[in-house]
Amino acid sequence: METEKIRVMWFVPPLLALVASQDAQAMTVHADRNCSSDEQFDALVAGDVDAVVTSMDNVIGWNRRAGPRDFRVVAQVERTTPLTVVARPQLRNLHDLRGADLLVDAPDNGFVVALRAMLRDAGVASDAVRLTPAGGVKERFDALVAGQGDATLLGPPFDSMAVASGFARIASVQESYPxxxxxxxxxxxxxEANPNVAAWLRALERARRRISGNAESARQAVLAAGFPGTVAEAMIAQNPGSLRPTTEGIALLIAHRRSLGLVGADNDYWTIVDDSMVEQCMGGMK
Structure with missing residues (x-):
């Protein structure tokens, strides 16, 4: 009888979780779609969930808030998170965002830090834009389409949906920061001592290996979840080479905070990441 179960929250179900759920002996995953990173923070603090799938920068910000300050990244579930700056059609580039109202999840943690770094690199001062909290990726898309704000960061499938609705694609995080x-x-x-978290990571690792050897099975899992084929291909392209968070990626997150004068610039890899469960599941599957 299946007894393993895990409670998780995410903005959009990650590919590895979709593929893992297709396993005939898959563990039970109680997953909720959250509307903001603050909701994830609150759920973790309250013990309502065992894990969340989120921007790894959130760990840096959350560990500086009033609260437990004991958050850690234990795995990376995609090579990169494709993020596009989408804006009203009259705005053509990052320079045009001076004076704009930017819809964000949170103003000081998460993907917004990369957006703020892009604006700084483009010569747009932090006080030249307004950052308006509007929730997660779906909520920001809905708000933009409803006429709120001038631009936002979106990932698949909402970035392509916004462009199809007449909004302009003006920049991408990956183009600026590979x-x-x-x-x-x-x-x-x-x-980190929760056996069900460890069991889920083993399931995600099996899914990661399955995708590497059989992309079509992954595509079918995405289609079965109701996503279009273009989203499936985009997700498959981001299948990570390992569940271990990359040192280069973590270093970039810290460097962005340092350049922006944000708290958390004194972090290093090991204050953000605990890869012990990934190492254990990798070692047990060789």
């Missing part, structure tokens, strides 16, 4: 990392599995430090 080492930008994908989302991570985040737990509180006590979760």
């Amino acid at each position: 080492d930008f990392p994908g989302q991570g599995v985040v737990v509180r430090k006590a979760g």
Whole structure:
């Protein structure tokens, strides 16, 4: 009888989780779609979930908030998170965002840090834009389409949906920062001893290997979840080479915070990541 179960939250189900769920003996995953990273933070603090899938920068920000300050990234579930700056059609480039109202999840943690770094690199001062919290990727897409704000960061499938609705694609995080990392599995430090988290990571690792050897099975899992074929191909392209968070990606997150004068610039890889469960599941599957 299946007894393993895990409670997770995410913005969009990651490919590895979709493929893992197709296993005939898959563990039970109770997954909720969250509307913001703050909702993820609250759920982890309250113990309502065992893990969340989120921007790895959130760990840096969350560990500086009032609260437990014991968050860690235990795995990376995609090579990178494709992020596009989508704006109203009259805005053609990052320079045009001066004076714009930018819809974000949170102003000081998560993917917004990469957006702020891109603006700084383009010569747009931080006080030249307004950052308006509007929730997760779906919520930001809905708000933009509804006429709120001037631009936002979107990932698949919402970036292509926005362009199809007449909005302009003006920049991408990956074009500016090729080492930008994908989302991570985040737990509180006590979760590192949770056997169900470890079991889920083993399931995700089996899925990662399955995708590497059989992309068509992954495509079918994405289609079965209701996503279009173009999204399936984009997700498959981001299948990570390992669940271990990349040192280059973590270093980039820290460098962005340092360049922007944000808290957390004194972090290093090991204050953000605990790869012990990934190492254990890799070692047990060789």
